[in-house]
Amino acid sequence: MKALHIITGLGVGGAERQLRLLLRHLTIDCEVVALTNPGAVADGLVADGVRVHHLGMGANHDLSALPRLTGLIRAGGYDLVHTHLYRACVYGRLAARLAGVRAVVATEHSLGDSQMEGRRLTAGVRALYLASERLGSTTVAVSPAVADRLTRWGVPSPRIEVVPNGIDLARFHFDVSRRHHTRRRLGLPEDAYVVGGIGRLTGGKRFDVLIRAMARLPVDHWLLLVGGGPEESVLRRTAHEAGVADRVLFTGERPDVPDASPGPDVPSLMFAMDLLASPSSEEAFGLAVVEALASGLPVLYTSCPAIEDLPAQAATGALRVRGGPEAYAHAVAAVRAAGPRPRTAADAAHHYSISHSAARLMDVYTAAVSSSMPPSPQESRST
Template sequence: MKALHIITGLGIGGAEQQLRLLLRHLPVECEVVALTNPGAVADGLVADGVRVHHLGMGGNRDLSALPRLVRLIRAGGYDLVHTHLYRACVYGRPAARLAGVRAVVATEHSLGDSQMEGRPLTAGVRALYLASERLGSATVAVSATVADRLRRWGVPAPRIEVVPNGVDLARFRFDRSRRHHTRRRLGLPEDAYVVGGIGRLAPAKRFDVLIRTIARLPDDHWLLLVGAGPESSVLRRTAHEAGVAERVLFTGERPNVPDGSPGPDLPSLTAAMDLLVSPSPEESFGLAVVEALASGLPVLYASCPAVEDLPPRAAAAARRVRGGPEAYARAVAEVRAAGPRPRTVPEAAHHYSITRSAARLMDVYAAAVSSSSSPSPQGARSS
């Protein structure tokens, strides 16, 4: 089987890094096309031996990209097309059909109740999404919560498959020497209690709540913010205004897998943390939470379908918190007062192993290809 993955861009983000990790575990010949912004993940894919195409799309309404994408798909001889993120789904599904590929799978990574990929949902966005969805074979939801949202949107239930995001457990396994090395590299005091936040620095993630939380805690509490985004300067200003700028470290975007760039990778940073806090009120999966659990960290979160879809015992170290900085400050203090926990991997992290996710996706691929190669009932009757 030969598959083409179409994604909006390949900057360092959750969906983009998930695609790179997935391709390392899929027993399929895969190529990738980025509609725009090849970014750092494109370099990583090339280093992994994956062929990456850049379509050079100028914007959401660059309709000239459609015939270019059709030609690329026709020339590639692909058995299946898999799209990721909204723009790639809207352009990729019709392009695949026009190119003669009938096995078309799309993964919905970032559908919330009120936003998609950090942007407000509108009637137009929904209508365009549903129109293109009808051209696909299956829509993959990264959690049962997203599957329910898709059904409420109008996607037929039989066309929805749940394939959770996956985590490379070996990469995130806690290593004490890596913890000490990373903390020294970051200039963290030996006795610092490090609270972590991971994700795109955008308003929806509510990282300002974390900064104000740190301001309510003793001076040995530090905040390690991993990510980049449009709110970076706002958050730095918030830290200054709250009087905690010297205790808030911004690492920028960091890869899950070493890519040769300076600075520690994400597993090294989770090893350096004592607690992860995710105050985002609307998540489609909660990958940062699962990665933290894979590193043996306790977690406080506002929304995490990955945890909420499992029995409570599967992630005993994860606790839901409602409210603002005062509520989170109380919860952080309670976690610290309980003392350090063994950095063991809970059942929830094992449930979301990337090997399990890749195997489940292969089932979806097999069904899509089989269905696309079977003659229609009408065709069978007329033959």
């Protein structure tokens, strides 16, 4: 089986990182096409030996990309096309059909109740999504919560499969030497209590809540924000206005594996933290939370379907926080007062092993390809 993965871009985001990790565990020949913004993950894929195509799409309404994408699919001789993220799903499903590929799988990574990938859900966005969804074979939801949202939108339940995001448990196994090295590299005081936030710096992630919580906590509390995005300048200004700019660190986008760029990777940054906080009120899965639990961190979160879908005892280190800066400041203080926990992986992290997710996705691929094949002459005669 030969598959083409189509994704909107390959910057350092949850969907992009997940795609790279999946390709390391899928047992078929895969190539990737990025509609726009090749990004750091593209370099990582190439380093892994994956062929990456750059379509050079200029904007959402760049219709000239459609024939280029259709031609690329037709020339590649792919058995299956797998799309990721909204723009890639809309263009990729149509291009796959025009190219004659009937086995078309799409993963819905970022569907919330009121937004998708940071954009507000309008009637037009929903209508276009549903129209393109009908061109595919299967829509993969990364959590039961996303599957429920798709059903409420009008996607037929038989077309939806739940394949949760996965993590590489070994990569997040706590390493005390990397913790000390990373903290020294970041210039963190030895006695600093480090609260971490990981994700795209957008309004929906509510990282401003954590910055304002810092102003309510003692001066030995630091905030480490890992990620890039359009709200970085706003968040820096918020830190200045709150009087905590000297103890809020912005790392920018970081890879999840070591690479040639300067600075630590995501696991090393997690090792440097004492607690991870995720104040986002709408999540499709909550990958950073699961990775934090794999590294033995206590976690505060507002929305995390990956945890909410499991029994409470699977994530004893995770606490749900409802509210704003005051609530988060109170919760951080309570976790610190309880003392340090052993940095061992929670049961929830083992539940989301990437090998399990890859195997489940292979089942989805096999079913999609089988159902798209024309009946054999013998089967035709028997009907």
